[in-house]
Amino acid sequence: MMRQGLKFSGIFLLILLAGCTASAMSSPLPTQVATAVPPASTADYTGSSSGALAMPLPPDQALPTETATPTAVPAPPNAIIQPFGTSVQGRPLVAYRFNDGPQHIIFVGGIHGGYEWNTITLAYEAIDYFSTHPEAIPKNVTLHIIPSANPDGQYLVTQSNGRFTPPIAVTDTVPGRFNANGVDLNRNWDCEWAEAAVWRESQVSGGTRPFSEKETVALRDYLLAQTPAVVVFWHSAANGVFAAGCPTTDLPSVTLATIYGQAAGYPVHQRFSSYPVTGDAGDWLTTQGIPSFTVELINHESTDWPQNMAGLTALLNYFRSD
Template identity: 60%
Template sequence: QPRLLPDRFTITIIPVANPDGLARVVGHAGRFTPDEVSDVTAPGRFNANDVDLNRNWDCNWSPTARWRDVTVSGGRAPFSEPETLVLRDYITAAQPAVVVFWHSAAPGVFAAGCDEPDAASVALARAYAQGAGYPFASAFTAYTVTGDAGDWLAARGIPSITVELNNRRDTDWAQNLAGVHALLAELAQ
């Protein structure tokens, strides 16, 4: 729906930042359908070096990190992985007004912030959550997260939010489209 996008905005979608992880859960590289996704999606978090790419960013980074109740690798150093380097460099060059990450599945919208919630991220997360009908949280508190991409972005003045989808199979298109519209309206103010 490009006509709904204000002229001063551009939306860039990066559908896959971890091709190794994608291949692990669908069994091949390239395009896939939801029916091809394995019921076991946890291996998709890791690249070919078995690093959790969302623990490899330079915000409270640690070589040993957590994902749920599992110990995972944050890599040898922040940005030690080619995937995070490419994303960091792309985002740094693009200087987006906001970055939205869609994950699954813990329904809610979470604001980013390296040591404490970032005010701009909180406002955008709240707007998205209200528009989409998701629960809102100013921070993710279920467990300690280190090396998170969104938190790194917020620390650099780029607001970021994470949308946790309702489940691993559905995009909840109408719900998330409403959230994107609300986010754009908030940005336009």
């Protein structure tokens, strides 16, 4: 009964959210969106270590005037869809929840929006897998999968509020990395935060203060409310697993990153060190006593599904008590 109730209330909330889009329509559109195009082979997390000055990206491309028209989607078998907030342009943020055990394990895709659309595809692939293989989740675990932590950035590239069909025939996806205020949502958390943040050799906005963006606030509050055993962020594309830590190495995060990374066959790193990353989500979580790590997919198209299924399975089984 409780699960049914949650499910219906989730759908009701989505309908309510759809009714809120009129106010989003009247909001002025942001103008500070970067448009620089990196070389296709350059990874998200692999920056120059030469110490070159970060260069600001040109703020000249407005986001499309298309407003959010979220519609309720039915939950897949064995899952509950839980809305937990909205984006700047009014698109819903949702988590797919499986099982109801006391250990909460959370995966987050798409914090860099359409620029890393394959992390969203991976999240939906995992949702489909666990919907049809509920026995793969230990009884003592609640599994949360948040497919798209930056739905406005996703929309800019995929023209979709939810699932979409890859491959995405877009080459310049960099603006889709940011939210509708032009902020990098993985530079907006309160660990070594800086307004002038760095991504590779470019300067990007970390927001006007830590947690200045409503997507960040909604995700932070959702994560804290679960008291999770671990939070995993899917990014692309640096081909590796990076443990979080603030200001230095966080050993519980390293342990869990190693379990996932070794099972998945990704190189495992104690920290990301190619260039300074400020305001990182996982780093901040470790200051709250929550272990976290980032999985960087191999490229910007593949979901590396066999690898990530192995990593997911190993991590779930690590917490298995039955």
